[in-house]
Amino acid sequence: MKAIQVKQVGGPEAMQMVDLPVPEPKSNEAVIKLAASGVNFIDVYYREGRYKAPVPLIPGQEGAGEVVAVGRDVTSVKNGERVAWTAALGCYAEYAAVAADRLVRIPPGVSDQQAAATMLQGMTAHYLLYDTFPLKRGDTALVHAAAGGVGLLLVQMAHEIGARIIATVSTEEKAKLARGAGADEVILYTQQDFEAETKRLTDGKGVDVVYDSVGKTTFEKGLNLLRPRGMMVLFGGSSGAVPPFDPIILTQKGSLYLTRPSLGNYIATREELVSRSGAVFGMIAAGKLKLRIEHTYPLAEAQRAHRDLEGRKTTGKLLLIP
Amino acid sequence: MKAIRVEHIGGPEVLQLVDVPIPQAKAAEAVVKVNVAGVNSIDTQFRDGRLRTPVPFIPGHEGAGVITAVGPQVKAVRGGDRVAWSGTLGSYAEYVAAPEEHLVPVPHSITDDQATAAMVHGLTAHYLVNDAHKLKAGETALVHAAAGGVGLLVVQMAHAIGARVIGTASSDEKAQLAREAGADAVIIFTRQDFEAEVKRLTAGKGVDVVYDGVGKATFEKNLNVMRLRGMLVLYGMSSGAVPPVDPAKLSEKGSLYMARTTLAHFTATREELLARTSALFAMIADGRLHMRIAKKYPLADAAQSHRDLEGRHFAGKLLLVP
Secondary structure, eight states: OEEEEESSOOSGGGEEEEEOOOOOOOTTEEEEEEEEEEEOHHHHHHHTTSSOOOSSBOOOOEEEEEEEEEOTTOOSOOTTOEEEEEOSSOOSBSEEEEEGGGOEEOOTTOOHHHHHHHHHHHHHHHHIIIIISOOOTTOEEEESSTTSHHHHHHHHHHHHHTOEEEEEESSHHHHHHHHHHTOSEEEETTTSOHHHHHHHHTTTOOEEEEEESSOTTTHHHHHHHEEEEEEEEEOOOTTOOOOOBOTHHHHHTTSOEEEOOOGGGGSOSHHHHHHHHHHHHHHHHTTOSOOOOOEEEEGGGHHHHHHHHHTTOOOSOEEEEO | OEEEEESSOOSGGGEEEEEOOOOOOOTTEEEEEEEEEEEOHHHHHHHTTSSOOOSSBOOOOEEEEEEEEEOTTOOSOOTTOEEEEESOSOOSBSEEEEEGGGEEEOOTTSOHHHHHHIIIIIHHHHHIIIIISOOOTTOEEEESSTTSHHHHHHHHHHHHHTOEEEEEESSHHHHHHHHHHTOSEEEETTTSOHHHHHHHHTTTSOEEEEEESOOTTTHHHHHHSEEEEEEEEEOOOTTOOOOOBOHHHHHHTTSOEEEEOOGGGGSOSHHHHHHHHHHHHHHHHTTSSOOOEEEEEEGGGHHHHHHHHHTTOOSSEEEEEO
8 A cells, every 4th residue: 555654754755655565453453445534734743753653654633534454352343433633643544554543434424634634723623612711601622733733623613612712824815715724813923922912902902712733832921811820832843842831830820721632631531532532523513613625645755745835834623535 | 116137038036026107097007006917828928029119018818807007098007996807018016007998897796716717718728619610518728737827727717618638747746627617538748658648549630629738749649639631729839939931842742731829819899808808707797707816926926926927836826916
């Protein structure tokens, strides 16, 4: 089968197309023929070695397709079923072997591409808003990278909840998208200091929560913008990892909460995985969540996909089609 | 009037008894005759310079007494009122001038000793279990320094809420006090590794919340004893400041939450302060909350009180009597 492989961590050129045997399922696994795999910033972190995994590795943590083989002990899925998953690595390929207890069935009303586009990012937006900091009607949230993959979903869901959303983006085009998704205020951080502007927009009171996937360049200002006892939800680091900091700063800035969540800990049990993916699929099927899948690339063009993502040229979801 | 003054920061010996003028009330202040002043860990931190304030200064943030004079703008209190306070520097003295918003009325049903002990320690315990992490029946809480000033109160409150309480303490005597206060299990950390023991006591699952006023000595292990998505409430640093924290650690150890809190943010309005003190005084008056007074010193012996506090000799509140 064709697959994208990283033999040595590095830039986008580290990803090479190779021919590998189609995997055989272990007793607890199923093999899926991928219809689409989702591209996520976390793929970049593995490719460049910021997150560690043994090489050679096949990047990609999100996929959807049809079950073509099941292991001896698998009873939860059958050949021919449409399934989706987000799991450790291996999705930039034509086939993937995945632990069966990590597979969820894709319901009618949701396409393979929609499923591949939302497993990781949709469930991320969901857990952030419903569990990490349960956002309530009337809360004010600051959302960075609001036109990104997670961003657009986060803004739509937060809008549905009835929170006031202050979004930051880098271009006018992205600002339009964020507004369209339901952001109440949009700040072009490339033109304006988002700290000063958010203070102005909140009459100096600050926001209840910051959802920050950008990290290094936004963290400190985010702390300045939280109202006392507010929460910094640091769920990514696209500008770089936040370096170690003196926790007394949290006290000085208002006895703040900090959390650095990761999706795996919010779908740790099968029960939670099924419930969370079900909630996201439900929103898609009901038309409540609009997905932007503007950028689809053939599997062979994975390098270009990463360049586009890292160059911040893209909005919404990027998919690789084997 | 007699007062304890710090001319240079340093060890307990820098607490010198001096004779200084009785303070005058500014427009929104009242002068209070101090009946009892509370000794707190934070006093030692101002005395030795870990926390900064210009010298010379009179230490002490807490006490109970009677109002002898009010400034022209004061509305909330009157001469003759029996009051208690926290947050007003200058309490190690016969008189202190305090902003009116710090002064809370003390009911007849409780003593000056109880009122004083209820201020910094009581307010802290109250905000910890009601707000920093709202403790629920059935949860498991790890309470460090469970026989300390704040610790004994957190244990009592947590027990009353119906939580399972695991405490840590440095001796058998202190462990016994913590057990009497309602702790279900107490780990004598000088003999046992609290990390291993907490894991054993929770069948490997970890606790829901850690209430920690110790800081440096316990931080790393705290991250290892919490369940997935558990909460670390860091409210003090009696063993020293926690070194810089890498947010990625919070993710790695289970998408943990951390708050680094201080009392001021939980008593930011007079309304909030009075709500807490009313609740505390009521609990004390009807016997639900027991304030353990470990020792009372004449004002002149303030240095000894700091030696005793830092040497962790006593369990319970230390008081100074001018």
